[in-house]
Amino acid sequence: MDFFGIPAPLLFGQLLLGLINGAFYALLSLGLAVIFGMLNVINFTHGAQFMMGAFAAWMLLNFFGIGYWGALLLAPIIVGITGIILERLMIAKLYKLDHLYGLLLTFGIGLIIEGLFRNEFGSSGMPYRIPAELQGAWDLGFMFMPVYRGWVVVVAFFACLATWLVIEKTKIGSYLRAATENPALVQAFGINVPRMMTLTYGAGVALAAFAGVLAAPIYSVNPQMGSNLIIIVFAVVVIGGMGSILGSVLTGFGLGVIEGLTKVFYPEASSTVIFVVMAIVLLARPAGLFGRA
Amino acid sequence: MMNIDRRAVLGAAAAGALPFRSARSQAANTIRIGVLNDQSGPYRDLSGPYGVMCTQQAVAEFGQRGFNVEVVNADHQNRPDVGANIARQWYDQGVDVIVDVPTSSVGLAVNNVAREKNKAYLNTGSATSDLTGAQCSPNTIHWMYDTYMLAKSTGAAMVRAGGDSWYFITADYAFGHALERDTGNFVRAAGGRVLGAVRYPFPATTDFSSFLLQAQAARPKVIGFANAGADLINSIKQASEFGVTRRGIKLAALLMFLPDVHSIGLETAQGLVLTESFYWDLNDRTRALTERLRPRLRDQVPNMASVANYSCTLHYLKAIADMGVAASKASGVDVINRMKAMPCDDDAFGPGTIRVDGRKLCPSYLFEVKSPRESRGRWDYYKLVQTTPAAEAFRPLNEGGCSLVRS
Numbered sequence: 001m002d003f004f005g006i007p008a009p010l011l012f013g014q015l016l017l018g019l020i021n022g023a024f025y026a027l028l029s030l031g032l033a034v035i036f037g038m039l040n041v042i043n044f045t046h047g048a049q050f051m052m053g054a055f056a057a058w059m060l061l062n063f064f065g066i067g068y069w070g071a072l073l074l075a076p077i078i079v080g081i082t083g084i085i086l087e088r089l090m091i092a093k094l095y096k097l098d099h100l101y102g103l104l105l106t107f108g109i110g111l112i113i114e115g116l117f118r119n120e121f122g123s124s125g126m127p128y129r130i131p132a133e134l135q136g137a138w139d140l141g142f143m144f145m146p147v148y149r150g151w152v153v154v155v156a157f158f159a160c161l162a163t164w165l166v167i168e169k170t171k172i173g174s175y176l177r178a179a180t181e182n183p184a185l186v187q188a189f190g191i192n193v194p195r196m197m198t199l200t201y202g203a204g205v206a207l208a209a210f211a212g213v214l215a216a217p218i219y220s221v222n223p224q225m226g227s228n229l230i231i232i233v234f235a236v237v238v239i240g241g242m243g244s245i246l247g248s249v250l251t252g253f254g255l256g257v258i259e260g261l262t263k264v265f266y267p268e269a270s271s272t273v274i275f276v277v278m279a280i281v282l283l284a285r286p287a288g289l290f291g292r293a
Numbered sequence: 294m295m296n297i298d299r300r301a302v303l304g305a306a307a308a309g310a311l312p313f314r315s316a317r318s319q320a321a322n323t324i325r326i327g328v329l330n331d332q333s334g335p336y337r338d339l340s341g342p343y344g345v346m347c348t349q350q351a352v353a354e355f356g357q358r359g360f361n362v363e364v365v366n367a368d369h370q371n372r373p374d375v376g377a378n379i380a381r382q383w384y385d386q387g388v389d390v391i392v393d394v395p396t397s398s399v400g401l402a403v404n405n406v407a408r409e410k411n412k413a414y415l416n417t418g419s420a421t422s423d424l425t426g427a428q429c430s431p432n433t434i435h436w437m438y439d440t441y442m443l444a445k446s447t448g449a450a451m452v453r454a455g456g457d458s459w460y461f462i463t464a465d466y467a468f469g470h471a472l473e474r475d476t477g478n479f480v481r482a483a484g485g486r487v488l489g490a491v492r493y494p495f496p497a498t499t500d501f502s503s504f505l506l507q508a509q510a511a512r513p514k515v516i517g518f519a520n521a522g523a524d525l526i527n528s529i530k531q532a533s534e535f536g537v538t539r540r541g542i543k544l545a546a547l548l549m550f551l552p553d554v555h556s557i558g559l560e561t562a563q564g565l566v567l568t569e570s571f572y573w574d575l576n577d578r579t580r581a582l583t584e585r586l587r588p589r590l591r592d593q594v595p596n597m598a599s600v601a602n603y604s605c606t607l608h609y610l611k612a613i614a615d616m617g618v619a620a621s622k623a624s625g626v627d628v629i630n631r632m633k634a635m636p637c638d639d640d641a642f643g644p645g646t647i648r649v650d651g652r653k654l655c656p657s658y659l660f661e662v663k664s665p666r667e668s669r670g671r672w673d674y675y676k677l678v679q680t681t682p683a684a685e686a687f688r689p690l691n692e693g694g695c696s697l698v699r700s
Contacts, residue, residue: 007510009510010506010507010510013506014503014506017500017502017503017506018503020502021500115333118333118337122337122338122552123333123334123335123336123337123338123341123522123523124335124337124338124339124522124523124526124552124553124555124556125523125526125556126556127530127556127557127558127561130534137534137535137536143506143535144535144536144537144539144540146534146535146536148534149502149534218530218531218534219499219500219527219530220523220526220527220530220556220557222523224333224334224335224523225499228497228499229499260503263493263503263504263507264503264507267465267491267492267493267494267504268465268492268493268494269494270493270494270498270503271494271497271498272494
């Protein structure tokens with residue numbers, strides 16, 4: 001059976017791969033959406049923090065002998081703490097100013113972090129092995145499906161679900177949402193809004209680092225792994241609607257699939273297709289697919 | 294899109310802030326060497342800072358022979374416009390020769406600038422065989438390897454071993470196209486078939502699984518990777534992840550360097566065959582050079598790309614000493630002609646010659662990557678399989694279509 005001249009098995013394989021890449025887009029854009037939604041900061045350090053997550057996993061293994069499962073828990077905490085320090089020392093000072101200042105600051109910090117890692121570790125990257133439990137592959141008939149990639153999709157899905165539940169369905173989440181609308185009023189009720197902002201930033205950064213640990217065994221752990229992804233992820237956030245949690249998750253998976261299909265039909269355009277979609281969406285719905293104007 | 298703006302800004306800053314500190318009176322007696330390469334992207338570890346260090350090593354070993362030598366360097370970010378701008382600015386500011394310049398699209402752009410300004414240009418980093426073919430120039434020498442030589446050695450060896458049907462995964466720019474073309478020609482000439490190719494955007498691709506799946510669907514015996522650096526590393530890792538080799542398909546890394554093998558790890562890379570013209574553990578001279586370079590490179594060993602900068606710089610300085618600084622500054626073509634007239638000899642590549650079309654001749658070596666059990670330690674990665682002598686390693690002079698060759 002063929003679709004547009006492409007054999008069906010190949011097409012199914014590509015859809016599945018698109019979903020896997022979409023999982024990374026979703027996880028990363030989720031962190032961005034949380035930070036933008038709550039703090040109104042466009043966090044351009046996100047790519048570097050994703051990369052730091054992968055490097056944290058590598059360092060935990062090589063310097064302390066802590067393997068993948070430990071890293072999955074520890075790396076987000078460690079990188080999240082660096083995010084908290086960053087927020088306290090620098091980003092917090094910019095909340096009252098225009099978005100542009102936060103963007104420039106985080107952009108600059110991202111470049112510096114990337115440069116420091118490149119200086120220390122080079123650009124070709126460090127190997128990081130897939131944990132023994134997740135090695136191997138399933139033969140699906142139409143393709144060889146590595147167990148690890150399946151794991152990434154499942155984990156990313158649950159991480160997104162958990163984040164959404166925390167923000168939409170819990171008390172802390174309701175404080176957060178209220179603080180976004182009117183920080184002064186929430187503060188008047190005796191809630192420490194600045195601390196909440198700090199923790200939110202830390203959580204967003206931790207999500208990026210979590211994605212970084214997931215990515216480490218797939219790609220080589222190298223300093224530019226984040227900067228390659230971050231621009232795409234920003235497009236995802238813009239298409240989904242800035243600050244919309246659900247929007248960023250759905251768009252992440254959806255664009256992964258669109259990109260995957262482009263790789264079959266016209267591979268030369270696979271790095272541009274997401275931006276074409278972004279331009280069209282912005283023309284039709286300036287606030288993004290799920291955003292409120 | 295932000296990415297491009299950022300890199301353009303950095304490039305302009307790097308080019309603008311070059312340190313030319315020496316006084317004007319010294320300028321006439323100073324040779325300036327500009328090392329232009331990738332210092333922040335996928336090809337950084339192949340040459341980058343190590344390429345600069347190897348150039349400095351050559352300058353140090355050459356010593357003081359009546360003129361001063363200055364080495365400057367910049368990052369071209371794999372972008373032809375940035376590379377050409379830096380080259381133009383450098384040549385205008387008194388840089389006498391530009392060396393290295395990986396990334397074929399940038400290498401070809403700088404080729405035009407050198408010719409326009411009548412300066413010397415020693416390309417060691419680009420792979421495209423067009424530099425000594427259709428786009429050859431009297432101002433340019435192409436030092437160590439090219440797509441033809443890689444294709445002839447690796448491609449022909451794979452076909453001989455039974456890999457007679459190929460599918461290519463190609464980086465969509467000058468280098469990938471040239472490598473795919475040259476390898477395809479050898480495969481067909483040896484009686485094999487090319488089933489197809491998929492071209493992916495460079496340098497913005499990190500996930501190759503989709504392309505691997507397409508290649509696999511064509512049922513070739515060999516998947517040829519017409520890419521390099523971090524892209525090649527990801528391709529090979531992901532090919533192993535998706536079980537491509539378990540289905541009996543062989544992988545051909547058409548351009549692979551020692552640092553790539555290091556990054557992939559022997560577990561995954563073992564058994565791959567590849568072609569280089571230098572390996573640190575090849576013979577006594579290469580081992581001696583590696584030892585001399587150790588204080589600069591520290592825990593790295595030199596590879597084909599970085600060490601070529603050493604080799605060409607040394608030969609260039611010998612030519613300058615021979616013809617005099619004043620004469621060398623008058624015309625880049627004269628310098629290149631003098632270099633072509635002199636025989637080369639250094640610890641990296643041994644004795645060699647330079648052809649009229651600008652091709653430096655050296656033997657090419659087919660290596661096989663050792664298994665983890667065979668390796669005796671860090672950087673002990675290659676077994677020598679076959680040597681192609683210098684005279685046969687490269688494209689015959691009359692087949693390149695170079696205008697400098699009178700038939």
